[in-house]
Amino acid sequence: MAALRFLGIAAAVLAATLAGVAAASALTGTASQSEPPPAAEQFVPRDGTTRVTPGAADPDGGPRWGVRTYTSREGQSCVEVGRVTPGGRYGRLEANGEVAELPSAPSGVCGDLDVDPVILAINTRAARGGLPARTVLYGQAAPDVEAMTAGAPGRAAAPVALTGERTFVVVAEGIHEASEFPVDVRTRDGEVTRYRW
Amino acid sequence: MKRLRRAGRPKVVACVALLAAFSWGAAVRVALADHYHTNCVGHGLVHGDSLTDGSYFSRVEAGCGSPYRRCDIYSGGAFVGSATVSGTTATCNLWSRNYPNTVECMSAARVYSQGVFADHYHNAHNWCL
Numbered sequence: 469m470a471a472l473r474f475l476g477i478a479a480a481v482l483a484a485t486l487a488g489v490a491a492a493s494a495l496t497g498t499a500s501q502s503e504p505p506p507a508a509e510q511f512v513p514r515d516g517t518t519r520v521t522p523g524a525a526d527p528d529g530g531p532r533w534g535v536r537t538y539t540s541r542e543g544q545s546c547v548e549v550g551r552v553t554p555g556g557r558y559g560r561l562e563a564n565g566e567v568a569e570l571p572s573a574p575s576g577v578c579g580d581l582d583v584d585p586v587i588l589a590i591n592t593r594a595a596r597g598g599l600p601a602r603t604v605l606y607g608q609a610a611p612d613v614e615a616m617t618a619g620a621p622g623r624a625a626a627p628v629a630l631t632g633e634r635t636f637v638v639v640a641e642g643i644h645e646a647s648e649f650p651v652d653v654r655t656r657d658g659e660v661t662r663y664r665w
Numbered sequence: 666m667k668r669l670r671r672a673g674r675p676k677v678v679a680c681v682a683l684l685a686a687f688s689w690g691a692a693v694r695v696a697l698a699d700h701y702h703t704n705c706v707g708h709g710l711v712h713g714d715s716l717t718d719g720s721y722f723s724r725v726e727a728g729c730g731s732p733y734r735r736c737d738i739y740s741g742g743a744f745v746g747s748a749t750v751s752g753t754t755a756t757c758n759l760w761s762r763n764y765p766n767t768v769e770c771m772s773a774a775r776v777y778s779q780g781v782f783a784d785h786y787h788n789a790h791n792w793c794l
Binding site: 510511544548550560562563568570573574575576577578579580583584586587588589590591592593594596597599646651663665 | 722727735743744748750752758759762765
């Protein structure tokens with residue numbers, strides 16, 4: 469009798485454990501088969517396509533924020549945001565105020581501007597090593613984008629300036645939710661796409 | 666009165682045991698999640714050429730109808746930075762080199778894709794924290 473009871477308890481505990489595994493798998497997708505990440509070709513810059521364009525000033529001054537763009541080997545448009553020296557070097561700001569140059573890498577947010585009117589991203593940087601926290605809206609617009617507006621924390625929506633490479637940067641102090649950056653994009657055919665994260 | 670107490674105690678103990686077993690199963694499953702896998706879209710922490718060069722990516726691919734996705738980097742248990750990407754085609758891709766002083770084996774990618782999978786972590790393949 470005691471043995472039967474023990475077996476019953478053991479079976480119930482095992483069932484509960486498996487139920488926990490199943491619940492976690494369903495929520496996180498870990499039930500799927502493990503696969504290697506996609507070939508980096510999707511993100512690797514094609515030779516001769518990298519451009520660096522200075523954009524917005526930082527509220528604390530120093531090197532401007534800017535966007536580095538490139539076309540990937542698979543033909544996607546890729547963007548990344550960092551700091552740009554007056555000489556056009558792209559990189560990461562260090563605590564001493566210098567820009568540590570970042571080499572060309574498969575590091576961009578890559579998308580298809582024939583499908584989406586903009587590649588739109590928000591990057592946050594926690595306060596670390598004496599550098600303040602920042603939230604940066606950035607991206608690149610397709611050739612048929614006529615105008616863009618973007619809101620920012622504590623600021624109503626305002627026109628976004630596009631550079632010659634059709635990139636843009638909006639910088640805010642601190643860490644903010646993406647929902648605080650509503651973006652509207654109008655193309656030449658009059659269609660307006662609203663991005664409400 | 667004493668008999669009633671004795672009769673109720675095993676049920677409480679059994680409920681606690683079952684709840685603990687459920688939680689343990691869920692916790693272990695999440696902790697052992699692969700550093701990168703595909704659940705409709707690929708996502709996770711991508712090591713570069715080396716596990717120790719400090720160059721790695723938090724990544725969520727586009728697809729499966731997701732309107733936006735987020736990929737964060739944590740290192741040493743602390744939030745380092747994030748990327749949030751909107752649109753139907755853009756991959757969320759955040760490079761560790763954008764940030765100073767992260768340790769690859771202590772880093773994790775926190776990922777989310779709206780409508781596809783919930784917020785969760787993928788630890789480095791050579792996790793050492």
